[in-house]
Amino acid sequence: MTVISIVEDEPFIIEALRYLFELEGWDVHTLEDGAGAADALLEKRPSLIVLDYMLPNKSGVTVAREVRSHPLGETIPILMLTAKGQSKDRHMAHLSGVTHFMTKPFANAELVAAVKTLLETAPKTD
Secondary structure (H helix, E strand, C coil): CCEEEEECCCHHHHHHHHHHHHHCCCEEEEECCCCCHHHHHHHHCCCEEEECCCCCCCCHHHHHHHHHCCHHHCCCCEEEEECCCCHHHHHHHHHHCCCEEEECCCCHHHHHHHHHHHHHHCCCCC
């Protein structure tokens, strides 16, 4: 079963992503706050994480770094989806262990294609 965890604080974006991903047959798990997100993600062990850069209480960069610092989170693909598209933001995301970076607004087909590629190329775990 493919589980996509979304960490996003905008309700409209959460629902749009949920709709797109459920159309693909993927299960969706959502979080709306950076605080406690890494622990919840590591407990859930999703197939892929879609992570906003700017979150309440803890940035997506920090969440990504925390996920990557744990053995269970080393290989989970992380797609950062953000309105912050400057090169310094991309660089910070890359340093934190983000697998792929996309800016908002995004094209639905492009996002789904990126998620499929990340899922296909992710290391297989039990």
